Amino acid sequence: MPGEDQERFEDYLGLEQYIEELQAGHVAHPPTELTPSQARIYRMAALFRSASPEGAELRPEFVAQLQARLEQELEEKQSVPTQTLPVVREKKPWQILKKPGHVSRRALLSGGAAVAASMVIGAGVERVAEQVAKNDTQKELAATGPLIQQGIPTTWHFVTTVALLQDAPVRFVTDAIIGYVVRADEDADVEDRGKIIAMSAACTHMGCIVQWQGSDRKYHCPCHEWLFTEYGKLESSRGYINPLPRLETRVEDGKIYVKVPVG
Amino acid sequence: MGILRSRQVVGGRAESLATGQDTVDVQEFQTLYEENLGLIYRYVYSKVGNREEAEDLTSQIFIKAVRGVDHKRGAPSIQKWLFQVARTTIADYWRAYYRTTASSLEELLEAGWEGPTEDEAIFASAQPVERVQRILQALPEHYREVLTCRFLLNLPIRETAVRMGLTEANVKVLQFRALKRAADLEPVVTGTV
Numbered sequence: 001m002p003g004e005d006q007e008r009f010e011d012y013l014g015l016e017q018y019i020e021e022l023q024a025g026h027v028a029h030p031p032t033e034l035t036p037s038q039a040r041i042y043r044m045a046a047l048f049r050s051a052s053p054e055g056a057e058l059r060p061e062f063v064a065q066l067q068a069r070l071e072q073e074l075e076e077k078q079s080v081p082t083q084t085l086p087v088v089r090e091k092k093p094w095q096i097l098k099k100p101g102h103v104s105r106r107a108l109l110s111g112g113a114a115v116a117a118s119m120v121i122g123a124g125v126e127r128v129a130e131q132v133a134k135n136d137t138q139k140e141l142a143a144t145g146p147l148i149q150q151g152i153p154t155t156w157h158f159v160t161t162v163a164l165l166q167d168a169p170v171r172f173v174t175d176a177i178i179g180y181v182v183r184a185d186e187d188a189d190v191e192d193r194g195k196i197i198a199m200s201a202a203c204t205h206m207g208c209i210v211q212w213q214g215s216d217r218k219y220h221c222p223c224h225e226w227l228f229t230e231y232g233k234l235e236s237s238r239g240y241i242n243p244l245p246r247l248e249t250r251v252e253d254g255k256i257y258v259k260v261p262v263g
Numbered sequence: 264m265g266i267l268r269s270r271q272v273v274g275g276r277a278e279s280l281a282t283g284q285d286t287v288d289v290q291e292f293q294t295l296y297e298e299n300l301g302l303i304y305r306y307v308y309s310k311v312g313n314r315e316e317a318e319d320l321t322s323q324i325f326i327k328a329v330r331g332v333d334h335k336r337g338a339p340s341i342q343k344w345l346f347q348v349a350r351t352t353i354a355d356y357w358r359a360y361y362r363t364t365a366s367s368l369e370e371l372l373e374a375g376w377e378g379p380t381e382d383e384a385i386f387a388s389a390q391p392v393e394r395v396q397r398i399l400q401a402l403p404e405h406y407r408e409v410l411t412c413r414f415l416l417n418l419p420i421r422e423t424a425v426r427m428g429l430t431e432a433n434v435k436v437l438q439f440r441a442l443k444r445a446a447d448l449e450p451v452v453t454g455t456v
Contacts, residue, residue, distance in 0.1 A: 007436075007439065007440075011439060012432075012435040012436055012439050013435065015435070015438065015439050015442070016420065016435045016438070019413055019438065020419075020420075021313075022312045022313060023413075023417055023419070025313060025314060026313060027313050027315050027316055028312065028313060029360060037443070037446075040443070040446035041439065041442045041443050041446055043310075043446070044442040044443075044445045044446045044449070045312065045414075045442055046309060046310060046311060046312030047309045047310075047312075047391055047394065047395060048395055048410055048413075048414040048415075048442070048445075049308075049309075049312040049313075049414055050305060050308045050309035050312065050391040050392065050395070051391060051392045051395035051396070051414060051415060052414050052415060052417050053415075053417060054314065054417075055305075055308055055309075055391075055392070058300065058301060058304055059314070059318075062318050063300065066300075066318075066321070066322050066325060067296065069322065069326070070292070070296065070325055070326065070329050073326055073329040073330065074289060074292065074329055077329065077330065173319055173322065173323075211315065
């Protein structure tokens with residue numbers, strides 16, 4: 001096949017860009033239009049990157065967070081057969097099938113996040129201490145109030161523990177939403193101070209997922225370089241977009257939960 | 264490392280869980296987690312090349328594992344199954360990302376982007392660092408040097424050029440060809456043909 005594997009100047013530049021992104025520790029994806037031979041080259045770059053000093057080291061925070069998350073999953077799994085099933089069986093079909101707000105993680109990751117962001121409007125954390133029975137769906141829906149649009153089923157998603165939440169935001173991922181949880185210090189607005197704040201990571205411009213950077217303590221939007229403070233306020237001065245939408249949080253037994261739409 | 268150490272309060276409950284037939288044994292899962300987290304994480308990292316996605320995908324894989332784990336499998340087959348979960352999770356991830364260009368996705372998958380399909384090959388690729396070392400050893404000197412500078416030493420292109428006595432443009436060409444050769448050598452060197 002003449003020409004198929006011919007190298008062009010742009011190929012060298014494209015690869016160099018990818019390598020630079022990897023070296024900077026950024027999320028980087030190879031271009032979408034690649035020949036199989038080119039795809040193998042990019043795959044090699046990712047493989048070689050994993051042999052770099054940063055590559056194969058697990059962050060202790062990550063190990064601890066995932067561990068806590070999995071414990072939570074195990075606990076929920078235990079409670080499923082005894083508590084949830086009978087409830088579902090009693091429900092009439094039209095009650096169960098109410099899932100208008102379904103958003104797949106796939107859609108979120110690929111820019112559909114604006115949809116998810118629009119489902120959630122700004123929310124305070126006044127209801128932190130609110131007690132909501134974990135398996136009582138009715139009560140939970142009632143407590144949702146105006147924070148997440150009506151009719152969208154929600155669930156309390158375990159993120160991390162109060163003890164593990166240091167001064168950097170902790171990222172969480174659910175099927176429907178990606179977000180951050182952060183402790184509001186002295187530099188936060190008065191009404192937020194001392195609270196635990198959760199926000200969606202979907203940029204309010206186009207829905208790209210913002211990323212926390214510890215170096216300047218800002219969330220960066222990878223698409224149009226919008227900047228947000230650690231509490232989700234818009235930092236850029238070149239225009240106005242909404243702050244990152246807040247999510248409701250709850251602390252119970254030192255564990256931090258965020259109210260998220262069911263994915 | 265004591266994962267699940269915080270569970271001491273509910274230790275009594277953990278024991279009772281182990282007696283149930285379909286329930287998950289916390290101790291067993293702890294072992295599974297400790298033994299495989301590093302392996303899976305490095306495997307995923309070697310596919311995506313960055314920490315953030317590696318952490319996200321690793322979390323997804325283990326959450327799927329908690330939900331679906333079957334303890335009637337022995338330890339080795341649980342590990343094998345974990346890698347299968349990892350493989351499909353990564354494949355799904357790329358599929359979502361490249362959803363608009365289905366044809367190039369097929370090419371990526373064909374190129375083994377989501378990992379090899381044979382069980383043995385999956386285990387082989389779980390040791391990415393060793394894999395990289397073997398490939399490096401098999402490469403000609405100047406290819407080995409450029410890849411060492413850019414990846415193992417994490418040097419920017421300018422410093423790599425100075426160190427090798429080349430122009431930056433030369434380095435861009437050289438690293439492209441080095442990775443291309445590495446891709447050709449990989450199946451031979453790591454025995455995954």
